[in-house]
Amino acid sequence: MSTNSTKLAAGVAAMIAGALVSTAASAQDKPAMEKCYGVSLAGKNDCKAGAGTSCAGTSKTDYQGNAWKLVKAGTCTKIKTPKGPGSLTPKA
Structure with missing residues (x-):
């Protein structure tokens, strides 16, 4: 060569x-991300908004307990909403 x-x-x-x-x-x-339930505004969720919904952007109400947003890991439960803090599991 x-x-x-x-x-x-x-x-x-x-x-x-x-x-x-x-x-x-x-x-x-x-950053590592995690699903945070109950923190998204109506129509602004990333996914999982209940039966009969397709996914992202389908939540019907603000802070819907079964709708989630991806947030930086470790911050979810520190997010405060009028319905309480965010949750790592679906809220009733």
Whole structure:
């Protein structure tokens, strides 16, 4: 292999390695998330709004107990609403 080919191969390998490190770093930068029930406004839930609903955006009332939003892990039960704090499990 010529010197130029070796340099080119080393450069390509370095670019690939850099891209892999960058991708891994961005995945680590995202905070862990958890489902938080009873904190979304009507029509603003991420999913699970009861029987007969398809999913996101289908809650009928503010702070509906069986509708959830994704929130940063560890913050759900600290969220205060007029109907009480958020819950990690569906509320009645």
